[in-house]
Amino acid sequence: MCGICGYVRRREVTPGQLKKMNDTMYHRGPDDSGEEIYTLDGGYRVGLAQRRLSIMDLTALGHQPMHSADGRVVVVYNGEIYNFRELREELADYPFRSDCDTEVIIAAYLKWGLSCVNRFNGMFAIALFDREEKAVWLIRDRIGKKPLYYWYEQEELVFASELKPIMACPDFRGEIDRGVLARYLYQQYINAPESVYENVYKLAPGAVLRFRDGQIDTWNYWSVREACESAAKQPVKSYGEAKEQLKSLLQRAVSLRMIADVPLGTFLSGGYDSSLVTAMAQAHSAESVKTFSIGFYEENYNEAPYARAVADYLGTDHTELMIGEKDMLQMVESIPEYYDEPFADPSQIPTMLVCKLAREQVTVALSGDGGDEFYCGYNIYEKVAQAQKLDLPGGMVHTLCGLPGVRRFGLEEKLPFKVRVIAGNRDRETKTQFGAGNYPGMARDMAGVMPSGKRVLPVHYPVESTYPVSDWQICRMLLDMDTYLPGDILCKLDRAAMKYSLETRCPILDPDVMAFSYRIPHSYKYAAGDKKHILKEIAYDYVPKELLERPKKGFGVPLDKWLRGSLKEQLLSYADPSFLKRQNLFDEPYVSRMVTDYMETGDRGRGTGENYSGLVWAFFVFQQWYTHFHENGNK
Secondary structure, three states: OEEEEEEEEOOOOOHHHHHHHHHOOHHHOEOEEEEEEEEEHHHEEEEEEEEEOOOOOOOHHHOOOEEOOOOOEEEEEEEEEOOHHHHHHHOOOOOOOOOOHHHHHHHHHHHHHHHHHHHOOEEEEEEEEEOOOOEEEEEEOOOOOOOOEEEEEOOEEEEEOOHHHHHOOOOOOOOEOHHHHHHHHHHOOOOOOOOOEOOEEEOOOOEEEEEEOOEEEEEEOOOHHHHHHHHOOOOOOOHHHHHHHHHHHHHHHHHHOOOOOOOEEEEOOOOHHHHHHHHHHHHHOOOOOEEEEEEEOOOOOOOHHHHHHHHHHHOOEEEEEEEOHHHHHHHHOOHHHHHOOOOOOOOHHHHHHHHHHHHOOOOEEEOOOOHHHHHOOOHHHHHHHHHHHOHHHHHHHHHHHOOHHHHOOOHHHHOOHHHHHHHHOOOHHHOOOOOOOOHHHHHHHHHOOOOOOOOOOOOOOOOHHHOOOOOHHHHHHHHHHHOHHHHHHHHHHHHHHHOOOOEEEOHHHOHHHHHHHOOOOHHHHOEOOEOOHHHHHHHOOOOOHHHHOOOOOOOOOOHHHHHOOOOHHHHHHHOOHHHHHHHOOOOHHHHHHHHHHHHHHHHHHOOOOOOOHHHHHHHHHHHHHHHHHHHOOOO
């Protein structure tokens, strides 16, 4: 786990400037750093840099940038190739000098070319300079566990694991892309390929970028849609077979992720996914696995007793930390520095706290992320299934309300909220993204009218017809794998963990596990209303059902209380008309009025649509980020 950055430019970047770019990511790799500059045809210079968090081969032999034995290839890389030892056996003719996976990447590329990426089981963001091909390659892992940004302008490329190195690059102007604002406010994150800046992009999960002769080309070597479509041709025949194969693949995925030359543990919330991963890790270990959880003094959110019960049953070395509002509020100030792009999923705060706790004892932590998206765990999936059943009558209501004679009486406005949502859900491209009342319109109104000629992203993702399924529930799961999982969940975990130089590994997102999950019939995942059915059944092989079966609480953050209390003055300053006018990003009259209304609504707004804390929190986080990087000179 590390941070990488670099460039291919004609304009000069001095060694000192490249080091400054690299050092903005010190937290991602405090153990070592390296920067080198090379020449390329056409007057280009190639700069490659890396900050290292040592996990495998802790010696200096793992230093990056790393060169091939013949000098043809240079690599900087962030992540882990878990099957590197298996690959190394296939590459025995290469003169290895180290025992780290970085050198396996080089040897694999030299033997198999770019197709080597299909053999990698891991999480990675790779930058590879091939002198013979006169090209620079950027490669991101299949599901987007590791981040990779790039700035492409005037036939020059700058890339990095985070935005901060790009911000520190000479000549970077940092023009905010206003076209992403409404979607960000609604979704609370910015999904690939967009970023908050114009001409800066995230390399999509499962994608490759090639820079050669001043031009870039990008394509996907893996995608959710293609993986699902391919797997549909070879479904698993029986539930018993599906369960045993999935269990075996998960066991292998966990064992691969326990390979490390540093202390390792797991996050344990007491839920199905983290409990299953922890149980398999403990079964694989001769010693008590270190487990970590946080609890809340607020009982409505506190899951610590459940995690403790699972830890006691499994016999892990468990550490628990109780936190309160003060602990969480102290984290709010650090959000822009470590997320370095507007990111407003409030569960990032307790995630940072559990990562901080784990880092006091371990350098690597396994997590249960991915279980909800791949095995139908979120509550929204139940609502989507219900909506599909009501789609036909909803369409009839929509047609009726649109008749001239009926429209005059405003019948649609008089219908119950849930009926209006179903009736108005007519767009084939966004069928599973219904709800949230007037949030979409409010997000668009906050962003205001865009300057002429500017592209504006819709707040929803208009892509659902591209998925090869008719079941809305499956469609929404695939959409979440493409958007919410990499753009929110994995981003949240990466930045929270890297703040404390902690590597996190997700066995459920193992490539073989993901591939097999697409072959499992949906009825095994959502069985008679039981979400994550097959994953739960595997978990019960390790942990008694009575310790796991309960409603999920999740990480709770009292946004309304904060925004109307401790953060009130800060929020009001961000919505001050003079600040908004100077900033020239939001619709000043609308935002000022909305924030004022929000402050005055209080609890009276609950259930009426007036309690729009999600939008206000997204606005608050954006303004906090803007102030940190654009007002206070931290770019």
